[in-house]
Amino acid sequence: MLARNETLPANLFRTGLAGTIAMAAAMGFGRFSYTPILPGMMSGVPLSPADAGFVASANFVGYLVGAVLAAYGWASGRERKVALLALAATAALLAAMALTSSVMVFAVIRFFAGAASAFAMIFTSSIVLSHAAAAGNDHVQAAHFGGPGAGIALSSVMVMLIGLGYHGSPDAWRADWIGGAIYAAVSLVAVWWLLPAGPVAAAQAGKEPAIVWSKPMLLLTGSYGLFGFGYVITATFLVTIARMDAAGQTVEFLCWFIAGVTAAVALFLWKPLVRPLGLGWVYIAALLVEALGVLATVLLPRSVAPLIGGALFGATFLAITAYGLQIGRRLSPASPRRAFAMMTAAFGIGQIVGPIVGGWMAERTGSFTAPTYVAAAALVICAVLVLPVVKKVS
Known part of the structure; x- marks a missing residue:
């Protein structure tokens, strides 16, 4: 998605790649891998359609809460640290889904996972997009926002391969969540290495009306x-x-x-x-x-x-x-x-x-x-x- 060439400096390439990887982990896996894992959970836990909708909504409530909290200025100057901590929380919460069969516990975990994915998305974006805007490069922005789609595609491949390995076992869904956690953990290391220290400094725009x-x-x-x-x-x-x-x-x-x-x-x-x-x-x-x-x-x-x-x-x-x-x-x-x-x-x-x-x-x-x-x-x-x-x- 992000081709390295003469018009894209090495540091900008690294920044765009960091954004793609972070968005794939936080959104593609942390937020949307529930969709391909859900059929196995419905038959293996089991979950009713109403249970499944309730757990999904808990994740979206967490995302909304995380987005609202991120709008305040408490993380100013600490965007990189918060983004990395949110990716670490995403990995831990993906793994936690494999450790229970309780609908209420699923909902609580997915609530916090939603908040973590919001933090990871917002604070990673604040860094990556500021560097892209400063350089006037649309390719970095496009690669960054292509990350969720890449994560969705990768999560579907992961679920298929695990399903083949487990030969229809009712516990395959637990392995799906562990697999997502491992992916998020590896992504955390990559983002830690690639992501710049913080957003490009900009003049304060003042309070909006x-x-x-x-x-x-x-x-x-x-x-x-x-x-x-x-x-x-x-x-x-x-x-x-x-x-x-x-x-x-x-x-x-x-x-x-x-x-x-x-x-x-x-x-x-x-x-x-x-x-x-x-x-x-x-x-x-x-x-x-x-x-x-x-x-x-x-x-x-x-x-x-x-x-x-x-x-x-x-x-x-x-x-x-x-x-x-x-x-x-x-x-x-x-x-x-x-x-x-x-x-x-x-x-x-x-x-x-x-x-x-x-x-x-x-x-x-x-x-x-x-x-x-x-x-x-x-x-x-x-x-x-x-x-x-x-x-x-x-």
Whole structure:
């Protein structure tokens, strides 16, 4: 993802590589490896769909809490230390998941894992992106945000290989968590070696004024919060849907692997459309493509549904996340940090509610078809909400 060449100095290459590795560990494994491990947990623990949604939501609550805590100035000057400690906590908490069978303990562990992944992501990003901005290099930023997709793809490979080694053992899910912990621990060593000492120093911008809640900003924030709800049902249950449809082990592996690969290159894929279409229309287009991908997971033949759904999901969710925040900055140019915080909070609430609702509906109906329709409808509503905003940002 990050090619070393004459235009990219060695120190900048190291910085971008550190970001990619950290994001793969903190997000791809620390946050999203629950998705490919979940089917084994549901049969091996066992967990009901409602239990699975509850544990997933606990992780998202932790992520939201971590993001809010990270917004304060307590870590100023200590960003590298906090980022490394958060990666160490991620490794320990991944391992802890293998040591229990209690739903409540799972939820507590995933709550703290969510907070740790938020700290690792935010403080690593503050270092990597400041160096990229100072150098004016877009490749470092793209490589950094490709890290979660790379981690998702790697986690799917890990789960498949462990599954083959354990020959269907009901305890294979424990080995999956241990494998993720080992990956995170190795990543910690690499990031410790590669990551710069801290962010590039910048002049203090002073205290931002309160957000002016114009109608476009309200509509965008509502859309972004509903997006958190719509994307997360597929993000949590995609591999479980493939398992319940008896699509086969190969399809289970490939659907999350493809989601990771497409997520890793998503920003590269959408970037050429931003200039001719404008940010608003690209945001809307990505939401509608993701809605189609969500529907594909339950409407197409079971042999291909998770694969196409995974590809369209991976190709859109990071792009929607990034472009939605960029639109927020344009609508609130005097208060960009506050806009980021409010939109992230709305998104966080949506993704907390999504797994609970999806798991509950699946348990009541016996399948994930109904919650998937709800998720797709939510994504379409997201797109409709921002139609009046398009002219403001194009």
